[in-house]
Amino acid sequence: MKNTSTEIKEEDLSPQEIAEATESTTDVSKCPTCGANLVYSPTDKTLMCEYCGYSKKIDFTNLGEEKSFSELLKTDNSWAEDARVFVCNNCGARQVLSKNEISVKCSFCGTTNVVEKNDILGLKPNALLPFLLDSAAAGNHARTWAKKRWLAPRSFKKSVNPENIHGNYIPAFTFDSLIKTHYEGRLGKDHTVTVRVNGKTVTRTETKWFHVSGYFEHFFNDVLIQASDSISQKSINKISPFDTDHSQQYKNEFLHGFTASQYSKDGETCWKEAKGVMQNATRNMILSKYDYDRVDYLNFPMSYEAITYKYLLLPIYVGHFNFRQKLYNFFVNGQNGKVTGKTPLSPLRVGLLVLLGLVAAAGIVALIIINGGF
Ligand SMILES: [Zn+2]
Ligand SMILES: [Zn+2]
Known part of the structure; x- marks a missing residue:
């Protein structure tokens, strides 16, 4: 007989179905x-x-959703249900691990001196960009990059291998907003004039000033502000873009075998930074409408409408290298393979470069002398 009841009792399910039902509710x-x-x-x-x-x-079909601005200021500790914090006693990095995992190594310095901390983890990210490259592929990108660091010591280039690279999610916020402004300002365009002063012809630059004003609006999509101390905004920008339009809904599964960095900047602080980015971009977009050489002033009071955000994790491979008691980190975008980082300088190679520079300078001086200069 067919079961027409909408209420399904456990005894009606096959062991396979029970396993699947349990799977969806437990880790x-x-x-x-x-x-x-x-x-x-x-x-x-x-x-x-x-x-x-x-x-x-x-399941890769659930895209990360935009959240309304009113939720940004919400505080809770819901991430602690899935994850916990480990602190590195050597470099101070604070890393988040999936609850069932124990950290054995710090992503940022490679030491095993890592202890669990009973920390407030805060809001659970609502979106995430999954790693698309494995550590071997990230290692290849890093090696190609390291080969081009001519002034780095050979030992650095040799140290760039997948064992020294670990996948770490960096927390970040993206903000959307429709901005509107009535602007007003004074710009100047230079031109040269030729005049005669005391019988001599002199050319000089003069500026013709003009007023501008108007209405401008623009929709900003996914202005990205990183929210941890572990990597600078500059480094994030260097390995951008991140495909934030195709982020996934946060799932604990993506964290398995990887670490995340604990966020150190809250949503409000990141929103202030995002507003700064939008202001600079708006100023440039308004000015680009005009032919000018100088700006006397430009006032553009902005209103921000339809603000939404995503609190998401960015996939970044972190590499580390010790040279003369100093820790160096480099970063690989876990989706597109772009690399950035500081490298140590080899004293030998820098010395050679200086020597080459001196030889070149001496050569130039010699040429000038030969050609009858000085
Ligand atoms: Zn460390
Ligand atoms: Zn197994």
Whole structure:
């Protein structure tokens, strides 16, 4: 007989269905076959067991949603349900790990001197950009980049390998807003005039000033502001873009086998920074409508409408290298492979460069002398 009741009792379900129902409500971080921790595999977009080969597809159909601005100031500690914080006693990095994992190594300095802290984790991210490159691919990008650092010591270039690179999610906010402004300002255009002064012809630059005013509006989509101390905004910009339009809804699964950095800037602070970015961009967009050489002043009081945000995690491979007791980090975008970072300078190579410079300078001086200069 067919069961027409809408209420499904547990005894009506097959063991397979019960397992699936349980899976969707509990943490699925353990391998059902051998019990090992599952890790997120960027290359085949699955949760994978590195020991027995079990794998389970991750649902990639839920895109990260924009949240309304009123939710930005909400405080809760909901992320603590999925994750916990570990602090590195060596470099101070604060990393977030999925609840069932224990950190053995710090992503930022490579030491194992890492302890769990009973920290407030705060708001759970609502979106995430999954890693699309695995650490081997990230290592290849980093190696190509390192080869081009001519002044870095050979030992640095050699140290760039996948074992020294770890996938770490960096928390960030993106903001959308429709801005409107009635602007008004005074701009100047230069031109040269030729006049005769005391019988001599003199050319000089004069500026013709003119007033501008008008209405301007623009919709900003996903202005990205990073929210942790672990990496600078400058470094984030250098390895951008991040495909924030196609972020996924945050799922704990993506964290398995990876770490995240704890956020240190709250949504309000990041929104202030985003407003600064929007103001600079708006000023440039208004000015680009005019032919000018100088700005006397430009007033453009802005209103911000339809503000939404995403609090999301960005996929970044972190590499580290110690040179003369100093820690150097480099960063690889976990989606497009772009690399940035500071590298140590090899005294030998810098010395050679200076020497080359001196030789070149001496050569130029010699040429000038030969050609009858001085
Ligand atoms: Zn297994
Ligand atoms: Zn560390």
